[in-house]
Amino acid sequence: NTSLTCLSGVMFPFDMYANLQLEEALEKKQSVRIKINDEMYRADVMLRRAVSENRRNEVELLRKDLKDDAALPPHWEDMKEALxxxxxxxxxxxxxxxxxxELTKTSLTPNIISVFQNATLWQNYQxxxxxxxxxxxxxNNEKLLFHGxxxxxxxxxNTKGFNRGYAGTNGAMFGNGSYFAVDPAYSVGYAKPDAKGHKRMYLTRLLAGDFTQGKAGMITxxxxxxxxxAxxxxxxxxxxxxxxxxxxFNDIQAYPEYLITFT
Structure with missing residues (x-):
């Protein structure tokens, strides 16, 4: 199951960490502090609402079975109950x-291509x-982009998806989020080689949606x-x-579909 918040009549999914907090609060029948649009709220899962700590905003909470809307792709390999x-x-x-x-737009030649299957990340993304x-x-919201x-x-x-909390470690000229490149040649610069000289990048499904110009310091x-x-x-x-x-700036907007290893 996943929890959704209603903003202006449209439902938006929480990230996995907030969703886990809400599920635990529901099990314990307690309220919990969560972040919505970079503002702290007190969520009462039993009453299905969350109120901002400055008490200016209130949102509706909905618990929904992901299986209704996000079935796993039929071509996926059997994961044998693995996550x-x-x-x-x-x-x-x-x-x-x-x-x-996609890589031959540059001079890159892959050594290994692996397809990544994570049911939780996929369902949240869908x-x-x-x-x-x-x-x-x-x-027209989805793009295929690269991340080194x-x-x-x-x-x-692979476990948690892309984490915008690491923004700034490789430069954040256009905002403190997770970065994805149109040209794989750009991502090569961030694909640090391991001890054997192997480099890695992801070919990623990204929900770019409606976009605009970014700038340094943006957190949303x-x-x-x-x-x-909102x-x-x-x-x-x-x-x-x-x-x-x-x-x-939302971690579930990207799904790391292919892991590409190259030298």
Whole structure:
């Protein structure tokens, strides 16, 4: 199950940490402090509402079964009750060649391509995708982008997804979020080699949605100017015309679909 918050009539999913807090509060029949749009709220799960600590805002809470909206892809391999798994993609297969084609925009040649399966991350991502389609009134919200990283971050990303809490460690010119590049050549610079010289990057599904120009210091996308403070852009970019990178501030807006290892 997942918990949703209602802002301006549209439901938005919590990230996994807040969702866990709410589930534990429900089990213990207690209230809990959670963050919504970078503001602290006191959530009463039994009453299905959360009130901001300055008592100016109140939102509705909804508990929903993810299986209703986010079934796992039928082509996924059997995970045998595991929470997550990496499966090698066979060299020469259509799937392998499609990912390889994305890399041939540069001079990169992959050594290993693995497809990543994490049911929790996938279901949260799909729920966010559906909610974004309702909010934006269109389905052109998803992009395939790249994210380079060091070997030490792989297990954490595979388990928890991309964490905007690490923003700033590799530069944050357009906001304190998670960064994803259109061109894999850019991500290579952040793919730190391990002791054997292997580098890693993800080909990622990203919900860029409706985006605008980013700037240093941002912790959320700016308001869309509708007069509603909760009506924010979905992501920000380095430039709105032909952007080369996208920045998101909600951890479940990105799903690390393929892990690419190269030298």
């Amino acid at each position: 997550l798994k990496l499966f090698p993609v066979a060299a020469g297969s259509k799937e392998y060649d499609e990912v390889k084609t 729920l966010m995708k559906k909610q974004m389609e309702v909010k934006n009134k269109h389905t 990283t060091g070997a030490g971050s792989i297990d954490l990303i 996308p700016p308001s869309r100017g509708s007069g509603n403070a 009506d924010l852009y979905d992501s920000v970019t380095d430039k709105t015309a032909n952007p080369t990178m996208f920045v998101v």
